[in-house]
Each structure stands twice: as C-alpha cells, then as structure tokens.
Amino acid sequence: MKIFAYGIRDDEKPALEDWEKKNPDVTVGYTQELLTPETAQLAKGSDSAVVYQQLDYTKESLTALAEVGVTNLSLRNVGTDNIDFDAAKELGFNVSNVPVYSPNAIAEHSMIQLSRLLRRTKPMDAKVAKHDLRWAPTIGREMRMQTVGVIGTGNIGRKAINILKGFGAKVIAYDKFPNKELQEEGLYVDSLDDLYAQADAISLYVPGVPENHHLINKDSIAKMKDGVVLVNVSRGNLMDIDDVIDGLNSGKISDFAMDVYEEEVGLFNEDWSGKEFPDPKIADLIARDNVLVTPHIAFYTTKAVDEMVHQSFDAAVAFAKGETPAIAVKF
C-alpha cells in the first residue's frame, strides 16, 4: 500500500513521521508541492493521495490523478469548496476531509485573544518594547469580572465556555439548538437581544451560513453594552466590518479581535511586508492599540496539525482498502 501526500510543510513532518512509525506496512511518499495537473505524476504507483491546498482541485488535476491510477483523495483540512465535485463524481473519486482538527485550538485562541484585549497586552508590550517600564495607566480588566456572551455552543463554543469557567467569568450563551447539559446549567439566554444587553464581551462560534451573514452589524451593535469587547474566530462574513469599525471609532466597541475577515481570501496567508498592502481597512485595524488581527491561525497548533495528518492518512488507507472511513465526504 502506498500513499502520496502533497503540500507537506515542515511543521507537518513530525506528525507524518509519527504516523509512518505506527503504520509500517504503508509506504509514504510526499512533496512540498501542491497538486496540479503536472505534479499529479508524482502520485503514480500510489493507492491514495493526501492533500492540503487553497489552490483548486480542478477537473484537470483530478483527471491527471485518475490517469495515474489514483482516485482516492483525502484532504487534511475541512474546507472542500475548492473541489470540482462534478469532475470528482464523473471520475469515480472517493473524497474525505478532516472536519474536526482540534476544537480546543480554536477555543483557546479566541479566549487567549479575549483575555489579552481585556488585559491591554498590546499597548503594554509596545511600551515595554520601547523601554517604557511604567505600569500606569495601562490598566487591565479581569476575565472573572466579565459577563461573556458565547454565541454558538457546538464543539468549539463549549470548549470556550470551559475556559471561561476556569477563569471564573460569568457565562451566558445562545444557540438555535441548545446543548442539553448547558441548558441544565442554566447558561442560555432566550434571545440574542438578551445576550447583547447583558454581555461585557462576546465571542462567536457559529458557521458562516446565510442566516448568520453579518450577524454583527450596526443594529446588533447598537443593542450591545457600551464598551463591549468582540472576538471573532469563526467566519469573516459573521461581521459587517464597516459597522465594527464605526463601533470602534465611537468607542461603543472597546476592543476587538479577529482571526477571520470577509475579504480574507487572497489577503491572508500572503507576505505583504515591504509591499503595498491591498486592504486599507485591515491595515488600519492592524495598527490600532485595541485591535488584535491574526490571519486565520486559530487552528494552527501542533495538536491540530497532528490530527489533520493522522486522520487524513487513516482515511487514505481506508479508501485504499475499499472501506469507507467515517470522514468520507458524501457528494
């Protein structure tokens, strides 16, 4: 049995070596290069391909892969929007993704960023960096003194709630589909409006589906407490960024952390240093003392990468054996 992996980064190698040790019967080949019609050749002789890229899995790439005998494609990430599913169906592909790398990774990032905003670490660190070692007036706010509104109580939201409980914060939650245990704890409020009225800080854990589009906008912001702290590590389209910027300018929003952005494709994951930055709104947000911008890295931990590698490779082996892994994508 042979598996060939594309787009393997250095940070994935420890996990890859670990998987190889645990699966000595499987031959593993890999490249740093992404899957294209040209690089499909590299998978010749393999049973399955394992991939991770933002580049499209085009009809041409899939055809080239099928031509060297590979019709098992296991993605290491969750997003499948860049697969030409019509072509995949036509060519008889098996496809899998990894829906859950590590809810903790994302929950931790959101809560670390929230605690940093409350603590004013950005201006404090900036002072220290230039050797201003005075503590006043850069005073912080404690997590445990806040009422934190958690919107969305799925895997990730529930981990975030655990972290908040550890800090001793007051937690209020909202979810269209409440979780039984959290319901019994009495954590839910009945409506988003209730949450907006009570929360000192709000963190979002809902998918970017149409009904959640611009959940955070001028109207919802107006319902929030003055000086609210907002955190979004979920999907960029949950927020109308112009309204958020207005909120920051007026002081309605005291602090803001974003790991996602509606227009992030083509912007994030690029090195713009020394070049003209194409999005002035984001450049402006990056420069603000009370805003933390990170480029979609909430997932990016050693544990998550380990899961991405292990789960995708296991799925690749299952496909090669003619089995259907739990994480196979139906299409």
Added chain:
Amino acid sequence: MKVFAYGIRDDEVPALKSWQEENPTVEVDYTNEVLTADTVALAKGANSVVTLQLDPYGADVLEGLADLGIKNLSLRNVGTETIDFEAAKRLGFNLSNVPVYSPNAIAEHAMIQLSRLLRRTKPMDAKVAKHDLRWAPTIGREVRMQTVGVIGTGNIGRKAINILKGFGAKVIAYDKFPNKELQEEGLYVDTLDELFAQADAISLHVPGVPENVHLVNEESLAKMKDGVVIVNTSRGNLIDTDAAIAALDSGKISDLALDVYEGEVGIFEHDWSHEKLPDEKLADLIARDNVLITPHVAFYTTKAIHEMVYQSMSAALAFANGQTPDNALEY
C-alpha cells in the same frame, strides 16, 4: 468624619468616587501627590489618611501627621517595609495595609502569559504588524496538551490551577504546605524534582523568602524537561537570571515570561524610552521573540485597584470610628 488620600492616580478615581457614594457621611479629599514632610499639611482636618507610594513613611512624616492630630494611616498596597515602625509605635499610630488585592489578577496574568508563550503570539503579532500574513511556520502549542507544574498553591496558585483546569491542561502541583482539597484531587507531586521532571511548563506562585531564592537556577533547570516553558509573576529573586538566560540560549528553556525581575527596583516603573536602559540583560530579554517581560503589572486590574481603594478607605473609616479593621497591622 474626613479621610484624606495621597498619591491618587487617575485609574483610582472611579473606585474612590464609588466609595464616596457608598459612604455619603464621610468627607473625602485627595491629591495626586504622595505623602512627604512637605505635603503633610494637605491632610489637615482629616481623621485618617490613605496612601500608596514608594516614598518612605519616616519619623518626620509620621510626626507631621501626629501634629495635625492624625494617627490613622491606611496603605492601599501590601508592602509595609517603608514604615518607620518605631516612630509609629511611639506616636501611637493605627496602621493597616491591603494584603490581598485580587489573586485572580495575578493568576490571570500568569496564565495569559503562559498561553501566549505556548501560542507564540509575540512573533505572530510581529509578523502581522509588518503585514506578513502567513501562518506557517509560527505554529502554537495548546494549553490543554501540556502538563503544567504549579509551584505554590496559596490563593494565587489555586486560581491559576482553576484556569488551567478550564483549559483542560494536566496540572501537577508542589507546596511545602499542601492544600487539603488539592491533595484529595491528587494534584500534588511529592518533590520539586518530580515536578521538574514531569512539567512541560512551570509557573511560580511562592513568596521570595530566603529558602526560595534562586529556586530556578542552573541545577534545577538541569532537572527540567528540554524545552520547558517558565512563568514567574511572583518575586524576582526566585529565578537566577543568568542561569535562565543561559538556558534560553541553549534551548533548555523554550519560552519565558517574567513580571518580576531580581534587579527590578529602580528599573521598573520608569520610562527609559528616551535614554539607555541601564540593565543590558533585561534589554536583551525584552527583545527576544520567546520572552515576555512585563514590569510588575500582574496586580494591575480595575478589580484590584477597586479592592485597594475600598479596603484601605474602609479601614481608614474604621480607625476613625475607633474600631479595628481586619487589615489592621499588628506591630
């Protein structure tokens, strides 16, 4: 009934006003200036004074107050080393301090810094600031994947443990005087050596008493895991700075966060941005990507300030009423 407060900073004014509102029969006056022989006169007409300063409470100052008929002195902080206790006794002073502002403030700071080190926020933020928006290779480590050794399980250490539990980290603890509940949970290891051997990360929550001086030194570092992450928000003398620097250079210590520093007196609380920072070791540490330095700010939250103001003002009122507050110093 009148209380006069010295050294009131802007960030203390909200708490002071709030206390005033809750105690409408008490006249409250205050100044930004600290209590010295020159400013004693400002307290004329008061029953008690409340203070927070580095300047010493020498015999001359205490005599000046006594001459005005004021023998009630309430400190807003915990440190009483600068009081001339002989003079105070001779003059019949009532003294109080605030031993506990907010253990949460300090525990939160320690755990926020720990999670930031694990997450590599310093290099990631630096990348974003210069518009390099690529996530690789700045990979993070999850708090929940770590075994965290908590040395000292008093008020602050126990709060830190709660935060770690919220993250789902594995907690091991050591304290000369174990806490019964934590003992029942099985969190303690028997010796520091055991803790050093098992901990991926270590946070110190013990006082800077003689037996703890240089608890972290070349010898103890050698017993720790390779790549250990260390956080110290307790007392500067717990860590031998030279040994820590050597360990950072060798990679034995992967990341370090200090809120206290053995040579901090005269260095912290000063703005060196227009002159040369006289401590080169500190300047070097500040500049490192894997080191977070904060200038003794762990306490500095709105809640802590609130407690410092409230508890000291209430003690001042108690003294004025001939009562003995809980925070009264026995000397």
